[in-house]
Amino acid sequence: xxxxxxxPLLSCALTLMWLLLTRFSLGHLVxxxxxxxxxxxxxxxxxxxxxxxxxWTPLLRLVGIVSVDIVRSNWAVARLMLTNGRHGARKSGxxxxxxxxxxxxxxxxLAVVLTATPGTAWLEYDPEAGTLLLHVFDMIxxxxxxxxxxxxxxxxxxxxxx
Amino acid sequence: MTALAxxxxxxxxLVAALLVLGSTLTLLGAFGLLHLKSFYxxxxxxxxxxxxxxxxxxxxxxxxxxxxxxxxxxxxxxxxLCVMVTTPVTLMLLGRAALHRDRAEGQPDIPPAxxxxxQD
Numbered sequence: 001x002x003x004x005x006x007x008p009l010l011s012c013a014l015t016l017m018w019l020l021l022t023r024f025s026l027g028h029l030v031x032x033x034x035x036x037x038x039x040x041x042x043x044x045x046x047x048x049x050x051x052x053x054x055x056w057t058p059l060l061r062l063v064g065i066v067s068v069d070i071v072r073s074n075w076a077v078a079r080l081m082l083t084n085g086r087h088g089a090r091k092s093g094x095x096x097x098x099x100x101x102x103x104x105x106x107x108x109x110l111a112v113v114l115t116a117t118p119g120t121a122w123l124e125y126d127p128e129a130g131t132l133l134l135h136v137f138d139m140i141x142x143x144x145x146x147x148x149x150x151x152x153x154x155x156x157x158x159x160x161x162x
Numbered sequence: 163m164t165a166l167a168x169x170x171x172x173x174x175x176l177v178a179a180l181l182v183l184g185s186t187l188t189l190l191g192a193f194g195l196l197h198l199k200s201f202y203x204x205x206x207x208x209x210x211x212x213x214x215x216x217x218x219x220x221x222x223x224x225x226x227x228x229x230x231x232x233x234x235x236x237x238x239x240x241x242x243l244c245v246m247v248t249t250p251v252t253l254m255l256l257g258r259a260a261l262h263r264d265r266a267e268g269q270p271d272i273p274p275a276x277x278x279x280x281q282d
Binding site: 020096 | 191246261272
């Protein structure tokens with residue numbers, strides 16, 4: 001199993017994508033699976049370690065939480081863009097956040113989450129100290145951001161990835 | 163264009179509303195990119211376009227074509243996924259390049275590079 005399918009998740013996702021982009025038929029299923037298998041084998045030469053996902057429920061919960069947060073922060077940032085010139089009270093700033101996450105895949109997911117929610121930008125991660133430098137568009141309280149990242153996203157990611 | 167005329171009014175309204183929402187957000191992002199003062203602030207503006215800006219337009223496209231073609235049409239999910247996964251790469255590159263430049267120039271208000279081992 002693992003010799004022929006070193007990256008089962010990647011191969012599954014590629015097969016699904018192939019079927020999405022073509023019309024579903026048996027021929028496309030076979031062709032897509034063959035390509036996905038080959039791609040998985042090729043990718044194993046670059047990155048031998050497949051991501052280890054321990055639990056799926058926290059990931060699903062994360063997807064739900066993040067979709068809500070994306071809508072909310074889109075609204076907040078869009079409003080700030082419009083009112084910024086008139087009030088000028090918005091202050092942006094840097095926050096350095098200590099992270100407990102070490103798994104590279106989990107960190108990548110966190111980066112996608114933080115980028116997808118407007119208002120936070122991932123600037124720099126220091127792997128030795130395990131700290132992340134964020135730039136926050138509308139800085140109200142620094143401690144609030146620490147708590148938000150730690151309790152809302154990081155806890156779920158720690159649960160999900162081994 | 164005749165196929166588009168078969169859309170029922172409620173779906174037309176929904177698709178139009180989503181398109182307007184998505185393009186407005188993208189426009190706002192572009193506007194922010196133009197008028198914000200600091201580089202780090204400007205980093206945030208285009209993420210409006212890459213998050214709900216893209217999502218709303220893709221949703222509109224999915225709804226419209228699923229109706230017209232009379233089957234579930236979800237190609238757009240792949241576009242959305244690719245946009246979502248690739249934006250952090252560009253953003254990090256730009257952000258780190260700016261940080262490096264500002265530190266080298268000794269700009270004030272820029273957080274220092276982490277000290278090895280004794281930070282936080």
